Amino acid sequence: MKRLGFGVLALLLVALPPLLPERHLATFVLLTLAAAVTVGVSLLMGYAGQVSLGQASFYAIGAYTAGLLAVHGTPPLLGLLAAPVIAAVAAVLLGAPLLRLRGHHLAFATLAVQLILLSLLAQADWAGGAIGLQGIPRFSVGGFELRNDLGYAYLSCGVLAIALLVARNVVASRAGRGLRAAATSEVAAAASGVAVGGYRLAVFALSAAFAGLAGGVYAFYLGYLAPGSFPVLLSIEYVVMAVVGGLGTIAGPVVGATVIVLLVQVLNTLGTQPGMPDYAPTVLNYAVYALLLVVCVLFLPKGLVPALDRVRRGSLDKARSIR
Amino acid sequence: MSRPVVEVTGLTVRYAGATALDGVDLAVGEGELVALIGANGAGKSTLVKALSGLLRPHAGTITVRGRLAQVPEGREMFGDLTVDDNLRLGGWRNPEGRRGRDTSPIYELLPELSDLRRRRAGSLSGGQQQMVAIGRALMARPDILVVDELSLGLAPLVVTTLVGHLRTLNTERGLAVLLIEQNARLALDMCERAYVLETGRIALHGAAKDLARDPQVTAAYLGGHVEAGGGLEAGGHVEVGGGQEAGGRLEAGGHASGGHVEAAT
């Protein structure tokens, strides 16, 4: 069943982009990148029981890493590979002290980290300051340059696929089982010999690497970066996508990101209709995130994927709760 | 038995699937001292929570005529509040409003508390805390006091003092007491009637002095000393006397209050 789901998803990712009209490809790229980041957030929240309100920091770190390297003449492929590495290193350095925190403390700590990063970026002239980093070349490998959106669509699909595969293997591994135990009861997990702290840090770094890699693609895709591209709200959006899709499920992040991005698109189209006030798209955007988050957390605490699973399997084995 | 202040019929309570109480029938008459004994995990505290409306019963009825107050297991102090504030909060639901929150009558009933008024409840000894818990419950002007594990973790001398207070409240104020205890000797000594709860069911019930002589009870709860043979009504049902008036049928989440108001003043 799981395998089939992956097959369908893979097929969709490969077949869909060429069928999409040009103007929707940009949405597809951003959706796929967001899904890749959300895979990490979901892993973090669902398996390690931690809320990060600063995941966009690692997206930004990856983007700036790739962007800065490329601007200074490093081959783009090298920059793209460095993006997840630097993001993960940053996560390890930050995580060592921060992951002692739990619950709302960790949530505020990650938020603080992002605010500090944004403020530092805005003052860093070597990174373009508040105006931003411009003139990032397009992505290229050995003279072959990725010029149109279709290329970036496939590149971001690749990133998402990597994130999903790695996440699935982590979840199935011994470390994954240990983490799940730790998310429920840290004391019990520690008592049974699970190296909770180490696993936690590893997942934190891994989720940062996913975000960093996605950020790298983003840098080449847009060719321009500014602190304003990574607001706190972006971090919250990832949390919403993870929660809506279903924490701790593999398909959840993809479903969550898709549902939300499509909904936002539809509302955007609606909000920009003639006759609508010019603030309508913004208002609708905020309202969608807010209401989805609240409604999901309160009424669908396990998210869409488990809920749909339940409907599909019928109510008979409802008691055998879904993991 | 006199007219019942508390009457429980067919009470069943479940926790997430596990049945903690299974068809319990129990009654306490006005001004009566009743013991409920049973091993750890038998369901005694569950009964207390159901009686005070903190748990929703799965089936059965709980009828409280008058007011019920509980002394919870583990004493449950407001640790960073003063003794006086702990007492005052006991009168939170007292219908007499501000006057009902006057704590001075409690210091007359439990003079040991007078010197502790301004102390933080969390800093008191176990026995002192138990006394505060009793005083706090009395602030609700109850007709029946449900005491969960009176002697738990307390020195014998302290327990004697507390039992003395409960007896006095019973004889002088007509306060009914449902005493929940693991120390069966103490409970059977103090009370007139007793129930034995075993894994969620009433296994035995009858006069306390009969139960004290019952071989089963002595073996299980009194360290095996059989003093004499005696008749015993096993698993029998309580005969319920008295009228049906003003019976507040307790809905879950509600607060136990019904019929008359005047009590230990």
Add this chain to the structure above:
Amino acid sequence: MSDLLGYIVTGLGIGAGFALVASGLVAIYRVTRVVNFAQGAFAVLAAMLTASLLGSGVPHGVAELGGVALGAITGLLVGVVAIGRPGTSPGTSLIVTLGLGVLAYAIEILIWGDQPRSYPGVPGVAEVGGARLQAHYLLIVAVTGPVFAVMAWFFARTDLGKALSACASNRYAAQVVGIDVRRMGLLAFAIGGALGGLAGVLTTPVQQVTFDSDVALIVNGFAAAVLGGLTRPGVALAGGLLLGVAQTLVAGYGGGAYQVEVALVLMLTVMIVQAARTGPVAETAR
């Protein structure tokens, strides 16, 4: 020297705003164990309404009261959604308040647009020990002091305040004596809303407000509150004032750009030190 004094008084004024936000967080957290992410939104909504009321001719005083009242009502509404459903865990409630904070953005932009707003406060310039500063800062300090005194009196001396403290001290015991802990939680949310609203209403004349000003407020408020473990209003007050003064000094003596970092770094340090002292406490937030 007179510069220093000026900075300190200005800092106290700004810090008083943080302290009010912080004490709102504390009031809610003590009773419900929920960290309310929407706390900054109360300030923004109150300030926006006050600006509108003043703009349409409502006199000072009344307009500000209207703002604070909106804060309280919003607090109550947030509470109803966040803790109204039986069995909602504090972690879940936290995420709900996060969502409601974002919802507030939508409502604020819808009603007031996305441009910064402000309104005049106490006019003129005051002299304190030779330092010149906007007179309004003195008003902020003069209002905040008594508000904290009244709060202290309320929690320690009134039965309602004691019942709130009882819920904070022992939730189960509160239920045992018949206190409706959920209603007390809602009351705490309303109080938190009023305090947040007051912060917004008081500081807007010296610091204009935008729909997303709430992030700075909540971060500074949380930093101040976390000093006292989120449960001690006195420490939250001291923490807020300290933060305000520290930021003003940093800005005044040249590090203007690093003002934000002061609160953030302080918050991180305090939390990490606290966690190191108490060991990892399992507080699940999901």
